[in-house]
Amino acid sequence: MRDGVIIENVKHVLHFGKEAAKLKNRIRELRRAMGLTQDELAGALSVTRQTVIAIEKGTYCASLPLAHRIAVFFGESIESIFIFDEEEQ
Amino acid sequence: MRDGVIIENVKHVLHFGKEAAKLKNRIRELRRAMGLTQDELAGALSVTRQTVIAIEKGTYCASLPLAHRIAVFFGESIESIFIFDEEEQ
DNA sequence: TCAAAATGTCAAGTATATTTTACATTTTTG
DNA sequence: CAAAAATGTAAAATATACTTGACATTTTGA
Numbered sequence: 001m002r003d004g005v006i007i008e009n010v011k012h013v014l015h016f017g018k019e020a021a022k023l024k025n026r027i028r029e030l031r032r033a034m035g036l037t038q039d040e041l042a043g044a045l046s047v048t049r050q051t052v053i054a055i056e057k058g059t060y061c062a063s064l065p066l067a068h069r070i071a072v073f074f075g076e077s078i079e080s081i082f083i084f085d086e087e088e089q
Numbered sequence: 090m091r092d093g094v095i096i097e098n099v100k101h102v103l104h105f106g107k108e109a110a111k112l113k114n115r116i117r118e119l120r121r122a123m124g125l126t127q128d129e130l131a132g133a134l135s136v137t138r139q140t141v142i143a144i145e146k147g148t149y150c151a152s153l154p155l156a157h158r159i160a161v162f163f164g165e166s167i168e169s170i171f172i173f174d175e176e177e178q
Numbered sequence: 179t180c181a182a183a184a185t186g187t188c189a190a191g192t193a194t195a196t197t198t199t200a201c202a203t204t205t206t207t208g
Numbered sequence: 209c210a211a212a213a214a215t216g217t218a219a220a221a222t223a224t225a226c227t228t229g230a231c232a233t234t235t236t237g238a
Contacts, residue, residue, distance in 0.1 A: 017223090017224060017225080018223085018224085019152070019154045019224080023153070023154065037183085037184065037185090038184075038185070039183095039184080039185095047226070047227085048226070048227055048228075049184095049185090050187095050226075050227070050228080051225080051226055051227080053185075053186070053187090054225085054226085055225095057186090059225095060224065060225055060226085061152065061153045061154060061224085061225075062153055062225080063108070063150065063152065063153065063194080063195085063224095063225060063226085064112070064150045064151055064152065064153050064156050064167075064171065065108045065112065065150060065173070066225085066226090067153050067156075067167075068168075068171075068173050071168075077166065077167075077168060078153075078156075078166075078167045078168060079157075079160075079166060079167060082153065082157075084154070084157050105194090106193090106194060106195080107193085107194085108194085109194090109195095126213085126214065126215090127214075127215070128213095128214080128215095136196070136197085137196070137197055137198075138214095138215090139196075139197070139198080139217095140195080140196055140197080142215075142216070142217090143195085143196085144195095146216090148195095149194065149195055149196090150194085150195080151195080152194095152195060152196085152224080152225085155195090155196090179238100180237100180238095181236100181237095181238090182235100182236085182237085182238100183234100183235080183236070183237095184233100184234080184235065184236085185232100185233080185234065185235080186231100186232075186233070186234085187230100187231085187232075187233095188229105188230090188231090188232100189228100189229095189230095190227100190228090190229100191226100191227075191228080192225100192226080192227070192228100193224100193225075193226070193227090194223100194224080194225070194226090195222100195223075195224070195225085196221100196222080196223070196224090197220100197221080197222070197223090198219100198220090198221080198222100199218100199219090199220095200217100200218090200219095201216100201217085201218090202215100202216075202217075202218100203214100203215080203216065203217095204213100204214080204215065204216085205212100205213080205214065205215080206211100206212080206213070206214080207210100207211090207212080207213090208209105208210095208211085208212095
């Protein structure tokens, strides 16, 4: 036990976007319609491929700035690309 | 020096939304037009008053789900409430 | 068919958004 | 003017978004 020294080492427990579950999007569909790969889209949006994967899968929500870049890139509005499940009471 | 044990205790350095600088919004204006207090708006949006303050001031960006709730609350689109400075080349 | 390209997964780190608490300043109003 | 209400500020914690790197599986095409 070495002198009673305790080092707490839990940096962050694994999270998984609670909100994201409610938020679907049409990104995969739009990306494929343009014949783009995830990597190419990631480049166009200045994010990593992991981010594209996570957002397409709904693992978590895009930030507002990213949502805007996505909307601009596909020439549509944020609200037409991201579908908010209507149970906001 | 007590036996060479080093406990690093820097949890997180202070950040300040880099993106937020580019993102202005009309929330204060819209809130006042409805005669609402920050606290009342916060309640209506299910966030704290601090969050309303920070977003009105542009300290950081709202998340996409919150941006959506704000848009619904004021009956406008996300893009009409949040103004993205156009230097997204 | 088999190699390359595309997609998926996992883990740990960094960045940013949001909360909580507490107090200070400004604005409103009796 | 003084009290109350509204707004501002600050620090530390938690939640979520995004990155990096490494490797596994699926899909595609010569």
